[in-house]
Amino acid sequence: MFLNKLKAIIEGHFTVFKHSFKKRITQEYPEVKQDLPENFRGVPDWYAEKCIACKICEKVCPANAVRIEKGVDNVKFGLNLSKCIICGNCAYNCPKNAIIMSKNYETAVASKSLLIIEKNSKDNNYE
Amino acid sequence: MNYLYFLYIQFLLNHNIPKIFGDITFPFIPFCIVAAMIIFVVLVLVLLERKVLALFTQRKGPNRVGPWGMFQTIADAIKLLCKQNIDILGSDKFLFNIAPIVVFVPVMMLWGIIPYSSEFVFMNFSVSVLLYISIAALPVIGIILSGYASNSKYSLIGAMRSGAQIISYELPIMFVLLSIVALSSSMNLKDIVYSQLGEGAILCWHVFPCIVGFIIIFICMLAELNRCPFDLPEAESELVAGYNTEYSGMRFALFFLAEYALMFIMAAFLATLFWGGYLPITGKYISEIFFSDNQFLPVFIYFEQFFWLMIKTFILVFLFMLVRATLPRLGTQSLMKLSWYLLLPLSMINFIVIIIFKYFIEGGVL
Incomplete structure (x- = not known):
């Protein structure tokens, strides 16, 4: 009984000691980025050339974060990241796959106003 | 010196x-x-x-x-x-301020009695081991003072636990130290180191006749240091931080300093008693080979002795850390049981066995 306990304690020490020869799990974040899973949901990306301005994304959004405005010859896309819960509903329900969940998860900004993303299909420099 | x-x-x-x-x-x-x-x-x-x-x-x-x-x-x-030093409402200000100093000063005194090399012993008394026992028991007074003066239930419970723990683990330590004193027939730490000098290098260390005593004293030192698995006085999940819950800034730093300084000096003390202190592991000084013609050979040897002691000490500190990483915390009951039911009788038996060993194998008690 007593010897069994002693044996267990000594085995425990060896097990812990063996860990020091294994590979480190820590990843030094800003330098080394994590491998993201396939279905990872980051900030939604909008592709103007695919969008037909059906406004389904605006309707399904549970947080009222997405806004689509149809102009005469252009479509405006607005996303409020301070409201967005990154649920992926807009991307799932989009009939033309104009919204795709990107892998970008670094959304920290210095000011609240930077959280509101405005895109216009007329501008060529949208991403 | x-x-x-x-x-x-x-x-x-x-x-x-x-x-x-x-x-x-x-x-x-x-x-x-x-x-x-x-x-x-x-x-x-x-x-x-x-x-x-x-x-x-x-x-x-x-x-x-x-x-x-x-x-x-x-x-x-x-x-x-x-950081700011926060004064606690309802605390005893004088005792509250003096407690970290009472903890730290004995620890600093302990640093003086270890022989770092054959020349550098800051306090070379003929009864260093006795002095060690008496000084090493002093920090608990500071701990109890801090618990009493903090006017906080966590601090008080932590301090009481620490007191009970150190009193019950002091006895096995003394019996093991007695067996070491019997082995080397001296209480001077330098003489104890010299008694481990011999032809067999490592084999002459006291750890081999007294292996049971080494394990006992290692466990007891863990308890005296309030380290895992005996960290009941500062059990984080129960008592926030135990006796130093209410301390901040410089006063907390003194507690912290005392804890780690005590850990190091206990490891050095163990290395001196059991692992041959500043004697080389190799049996011969390395500097004797490289600097045999140099006129500063004694100085090189002093530094090499210091180096060997540090290596042994850091191996022991590493063992302390390995134990901390492995074992979970004991309950109060099992803590007391371990000391009074197992370690104390074992250390007594060990003492008797060591005396018999000394009398029949090494010849005579002196």
């Missing part, structure tokens, strides 16, 4: 300063050496502890401040010194 004293007096005489001035100011030199060593060693130990615990849990540990996170503890220390 005589060598350093000689150098100092010689230096003063060369500058026409009377010898009496040297006699008065000489004790400050070992004090400054010890103080500097404590600060340096504690900074290293805290970093080492975090790195080693990270090693055992497959993490990296501190790695941002400086290369390999080397300056992390210095940054922590500066942060701690800049």
Whole structure:
């Protein structure tokens, strides 16, 4: 009984000691980025050339974060990241796959106003 | 120490300063050496502890401040010194302020009695072991003071636990120390180291006849240090931080300093008693091979002895950390049971066996 306990304690020490020869799990974040899973949901990306301005994304959004405005010859896309819960509903329900969940998860900004993303299909420099 | 004293007096005489001035100011030199060593060693130990615990849990540990996170503890220390000292409402101000000092001063005194090399023993008494026992029991007074003066239930419970724990683990330590004293027939730490000198190098160490005693004293030292698995006085999940819950800033830093300084000095004490102290593992001094013709050979040997002691001490500190990483915390009941039911009888039996061993195999009790 007593010897069994002693044996267990000594085995425990060896097990812990063996860990020091294994590979480190820590990843030094800003330098080394994590491998993201396939279905990872980051900030939604909008592709103007695919969008037909059906406004389904605006309707399904549970947080009222997405806004689509149809102009005469252009479509405006607005996303409020301070409201967005990154649920992926807009991307799932989009009939033309104009919204795709990107892998970008670094959304920290210095000011609240930077959280509101405005895109216009007329501008060529949208991403 | 005589060598350093000689150098100092010689230096003063060369500058026409009377010898009496040297006699008065000489004790400050070992004090400054010890103080500097404590600060340096504690900074290293805290970093080492975090790195080693990270090693055992497959993490990296501190790695941002400086290369390999080397300056992390210095940054922590500066942060701690800049913090506000909070006075607790309803606390006994005088006892509250004096408690960290009562904890720290005995620990600093312990640093003086270890023989770092055959020349550098700051306090070379003929009864160093006895002195060690009496001084090592003093910090608990400071701990109980801090618990009493804090006016907080967590502090008081932590302090009471610490007191009970140290009293019950003091006895097995004494019996093991007695068996070491019987083996080397001296209470002077330098003589104890000399008694481990012999043809067999490692085989002459006291750890081989007294292996049971070594394990017992290792467990008891863990308990005296309030470290895992005996960290009941500062059990985080139950008592916030135990006796130092209400402390902040410099006063907390003193507790912290005392804890790690005590850990290091206990490891050094164990190394001195059981692992041959400053004697080389190889059996022969390495500097004797490389600097055999050099006139400063004794100085090289002193530094090599210091180096060997540090290696042994850090191996023991590493073992302390391995135990901390492995074992969970004991309950209060099983803690007391372990000491009174198992360790105390075992240490008594060990003492008797060692005396018989000494009498029949090494011949005579002296």
